[in-house]
Amino acid sequence: MLYPVNGKIQPFCGKVPVMSALEATSAKQGPSQIARPSGLAEEVYRRIRADIMSLKLPPDTRVSVDSLARELGVSQTPIREALSMLEANGLVSKKHFTGYATAPRMDRAQLDELFEFRLLVEPHAARKAAEAMAQSDMESLGAVSGAHAPSHDGFADMDTEFHKLIAQGGGNHLIADSLARLHIHVHIFRSCFRSEIAEEAVHEHDAVIAAIRGRDAAAAEAAMRRHIERSYGRLRDFIRD
Amino acid sequence: MLYPVNGKIQPFCGKVPVMSALEATSAKQGPSQIARPSGLAEEVYRRIRADIMSLKLPPDTRVSVDSLARELGVSQTPIREALSMLEANGLVSKKHFTGYATAPRMDRAQLDELFEFRLLVEPHAARKAAEAMAQSDMESLGAVSGAHAPSHDGFADMDTEFHKLIAQGGGNHLIADSLARLHIHVHIFRSCFRSEIAEEAVHEHDAVIAAIRGRDAAAAEAAMRRHIERSYGRLRDFIRD
DNA sequence: GGTCCGCCAATCCTATAGGATATTTGATCC
DNA sequence: GGATCAAATATCCTATAGGATTGGCGGACC
Missing domain, CATH: 1.20.120.530 (GntR ligand-binding domain-like)
Structure with a gap:
């Protein structure tokens, strides 16, 4: 198949990923929340944000789109969307034709x-x-x-x-x-x-x-x-x- | 050529777009600013934001990625990045497999x-x-x-x-x-x-x-x-x- | 020995094709 | 006539290939 299922992040093609996403959201936000499999981009967003907050991605570190795509087993597009959102929230910065990097530590x-x-x-x-x-x-x-x-x-x-x-x-x-x-x-x-x-x-x-x-x-x-x-x-x- | 130059938005392949981008940034942010052709995504971001603020895209209106790509003469990727940033800023919202829409008017x-x-x-x-x-x-x-x-x-x-x-x-x-x-x-x-x-x-x-x-x-x-x-x-x- | 220039690798950016899904429209049945 | 179901369309989402650019490295020159 085209979708690698090596335990990282899975697209919404099968039924299992959808269920797991539902469980995750309902478990985190309470039972009154609508089921919204928001897409891969949001999943990747949370993942990267978690990695930044856990210092697995330390401040001022280069973040390669290719590497992330390979590591998470998804295409580049959702990675880009996630990084764009992270940039809008000030957690990463983009330099043209140079790539993304986590924000430097606060001075x-x-x-x-x-x-x-x-x-x-x-x-x-x-x-x-x-x-x-x-x-x-x-x-x-x-x-x-x-x-x-x-x-x-x-x-x-x-x-x-x-x-x-x-x-x-x-x-x-x-x-x-x-x-x-x-x-x-x-x-x-x-x-x-x-x-x-x-x-x-x-x-x-x-x-x-x-x-x-x-x-x-x-x-x-x-x-x-x-x-x-x-x-x-x-x-x-x-x-x- | 692969890049349509019908007056909309031009990639950074030629020299003219770069110069115009330089002039635009320097004219807006003063002469002490470094030249940073920040990429198509940011250009598209400003364009869409301007359209939203001018009500050319009224609140609660569907925004098609395809249409925008055709209209602006660029690929879907920068459109997606721009919309992701706009979403992070609360100007548009995304519904899975349904597309983007401008935020509804404030209640x-x-x-x-x-x-x-x-x-x-x-x-x-x-x-x-x-x-x-x-x-x-x-x-x-x-x-x-x-x-x-x-x-x-x-x-x-x-x-x-x-x-x-x-x-x-x-x-x-x-x-x-x-x-x-x-x-x-x-x-x-x-x-x-x-x-x-x-x-x-x-x-x-x-x-x-x-x-x-x-x-x-x-x-x-x-x-x-x-x-x-x-x-x-x-x-x-x-x-x- | 220091500086400058050209090459190479890595990366990003763009474009296109194909699969999956939600919404809409139309026909059929009650 | 209204409601239900199915097909069709439009759209999104993903994946891959190719062009363009930056940064680093080695060699040549002053």
Whole structure:
């Protein structure tokens, strides 16, 4: 057959891939989501993004379309579409006739800009979350609370989920999407330095969660602001420029 | 020849297209910019985005890859890359095996979310612009001030430039990019209703400009907040849902 | 010994052909 | 007359081949 089925990524020709895609989406986004086998491009997109976030593709690394196509067992077209989307999200950059490369690691100026933005948006999101968060999300929030994360990746996932839930809690999709896009870069930056799991961060998280559960908007905003400021202080130490 | 040169978009095979691309970029971004013929995909991207913003492609309209390829005289690949980038920016959406379509017109909820976001970010940007805007941008700001725009498009361009300069003035690229991305949607929404050129908006702009020129951060923030609130009121009237 | 020029490999970019799918249209049946 | 099913069309998705360009490498020249 023309479609290599060596365990990488399979096109939507058979029935099995479709089912697996359905399971994947429904498992990740909850049962209320429509079944949408969004195509190979999106699959490849997630794969590459995961590789970037796990530092399997470190910052400032060349990414060859040919290599990816061979490695994933798909044609170049979906690779190109995925890379174009990643470029639009700032995770890779394209130089004409030279190819794609993962974005270089954040420098001091970019870190400052990123946290200025977070400090502007995320406390507001926490305030609104305290006012209007749905009960279901509130319960999910409890799941990322007290449990001590064993590994570095475990903490990172928990942190991502924590901030995502609060951003969504405000009910504003634009805010949630913007913060999610930014959080990816924070994740990469933090992973670059394999920073120790900060016990403080967990306490700060719990403070925010407590305020939101108590529907105390002002306290939630303040706690989130404090968390981001402290987080900024912890990350800033890793950089000198 | 394989490359149709019927006046649409030309590949980078000859010398003339390269020169024209150079002239275009240098004319738009100033003489200090490196020459970067970024490829067909970006050219196509700008073209489609322009067509969407000019309502030549109205909201919720099917966009065929084949048709675009024929119309622009290029292959399908750059069209796909451009559409992927547009999708990442929320201007088109893709449905598997059905094709691309321009995003539907904003509904009331989206308008609310968008202006909540703007109200959160843009006054802050104005404050920072008043504190730190470069002298060159300050002069450019004067150019979009008093002059009465004759046409609807003229006002729209002026408005876009006004908000772009202030967003850039704060020196935070993330803020500037986010606001630019959002402003496109505001532009489309406004164009849909061919709203009359609001004389008020010009006065509000002038108030912001005056505050920034006077380096009065608090006044700039307040003026921008007022401008956005009024702008929201003007646009909200067009929608019922 | 340093610098410049031409060649080679790797990569990207474009174009075309073929298979698969969703939507539409028309005819048939109830 | 309305609804249902099937064929046809238009479109997308994938794969492969060929042309064009960049960056690095070795040799020649000053």
